[in-house]
Amino acid sequence: MFGDRCDEAESDRILGAAMEQGVTFIDTAASYCNGTTEEILGKIMQGRRDKLFVGTKISKSPDAAWIHECLDESLARLQTEYVDLLMIHWPKPQMNIFAMMEALNSVAEQGKVRYVGCCNFPAWLLAHCNSVAQANGWAKLRCNQIPYNLVERGVEVEVLPQAMAEKIAITVYRPLLMGVLAGKYTPGAPLPVDSRGYNDKRVVDWLERFGDSLNAFARFAADRNLHPAQLAVAWVRKSPGVSHPISGVSSLRQLQASIDAIGVELTDAEYAELTGFFDTAVKEESGGSFVGLRRATDLVAA
Numbered sequence: 175m176f177g178d179r180c181d182e183a184e185s186d187r188i189l190g191a192a193m194e195q196g197v198t199f200i201d202t203a204a205s206y207c208n209g210t211t212e213e214i215l216g217k218i219m220q221g222r223r224d225k226l227f228v229g230t231k232i233s234k235s236p237d238a239a240w241i242h243e244c245l246d247e248s249l250a251r252l253q254t255e256y257v258d259l260l261m262i263h264w265p266k267p268q269m270n271i272f273a274m275m276e277a278l279n280s281v282a283e284q285g286k287v288r289y290v291g292c293c294n295f296p297a298w299l300l301a302h303c304n305s306v307a308q309a310n311g312w313a314k315l316r317c318n319q320i321p322y323n324l325v326e327r328g329v330e331v332e333v334l335p336q337a338m339a340e341k342i343a344i345t346v347y348r349p350l351l352m353g354v355l356a357g358k359y360t361p362g363a364p365l366p367v368d369s370r371g372y373n374d375k376r377v378v379d380w381l382e383r384f385g386d387s388l389n390a391f392a393r394f395a396a397d398r399n400l401h402p403a404q405l406a407v408a409w410v411r412k413s414p415g416v417s418h419p420i421s422g423v424s425s426l427r428q429l430q431a432s433i434d435a436i437g438v439e440l441t442d443a444e445y446a447e448l449t450g451f452f453d454t455a456v457k458e459e460s461g462g463s464f465v466g467l468r469r470a471t472d473l474v475a476a
């Protein structure tokens with residue numbers, strides 16, 4: 175959100191308040207706000223870099239040359255000599271997996287990166303990348319960052335079990351369903367003009383499809399005196415296979431509910447009841463549709 179939904183001064187306040195309360199992990203990407211997010215982060219984390227675990231992403235393409243170039247640009251914007259976690263943002267049709275893993279190993283050996291990982295990779299692809307790394311003695315992908323929440327649960331089929339079996343860290347994005355699970359919207363009511371959903375059809379679709387479920391979710395939160403965002407993040411945190419959620423906050427005011435989720439421990443019965451509000455039959459893994467692919471087989475070089 176830094177530079178996009180909030181300016182540098184508010185970003186600084188958000189980072190300060192988050193760190194005061196024990197937050198250590200910051201997620202960013204080369205592409206966020208065309209590099210402005212990294213630039214702002216670089217400025218505001220001066221003097222406290224060593225207290226943060228910073229993850230960034232190679233956006234645009236996983237090509238080997240681009241990994242080197244893009245990382246150097248990120249390091250310059252972030253004003254740091256290394257990032258703790260470097261992720262490939264998206265898989266790409268016919269990506270050269272050998273060259274990508276070799277390049278990731280190379281930047282790790284150069285000390286520019288502590289760990290390497292990926293986002294939005296189907297389980298088979300992550301396993302294949304790591305078998306290439308293993309065969310060559312290279313750094314393996316240690317993290318997969320994926321969307322997961324009460325509505326988007328496809329990763330339960332393959333990605334999460336794989337992560338548990340192979341000890342892959344799972345960082346969850348969109349835990350608040352872009353604000354839909356954070357009390358930002360009321361099903362059937364006009365969208366707030368200042369919201370991300372105002373220009374995003376996905377939000378409209380979710381509100382239409384899950385109106386009754388969202389109302390039940392809101393009542394469940396109110397009955398327990400919880401902020402909806404607290405409940406949404408607590409559900410993600412309790413889900414098997416999840417290492418940690420990544421909440422997006424557009425203002426300091428929004429931060430507290432996500433942080434307060436850390437104090438909420440749902441019982442097994444509460445977790446099951448919440449899950450049951452949403453009719454989201456888990457049939458297939460994510461991993462094909464999000465990269466504009468017609469078929470997952472397109473990911474494999476012929």
Ligand SMILES: NC(=O)c1ccc[n+]([C@@H]2O[C@H](COP(=O)([O-])OP(=O)(O)OC[C@H]3O[C@@H](n4cnc5c(N)ncnc54)[C@H](OP(=O)(O)O)[C@@H]3O)[C@@H](O)[C@H]2O)c1
Nearest residue numbers: 293347348349350351352353356369370421422424428431
């Ligand atoms: N790897 C990837 O491909 C990928 C993709 C997407 C995101 N991410 C990462 O994951 C992070 C989170 O994802 P996300 O921002 O898309 O989704 P999210 O965390 O589910 O939703 C964030 C939105 O929820 C609303 N919100 C947050 N706290 C609130 C509160 N207390 N009260 C009311 N509304 C609240 C805000 O909406 P408004 O701004 O409308 O107020 C905010 O922009 C991103 O910042 C990014 O670092 C990674």
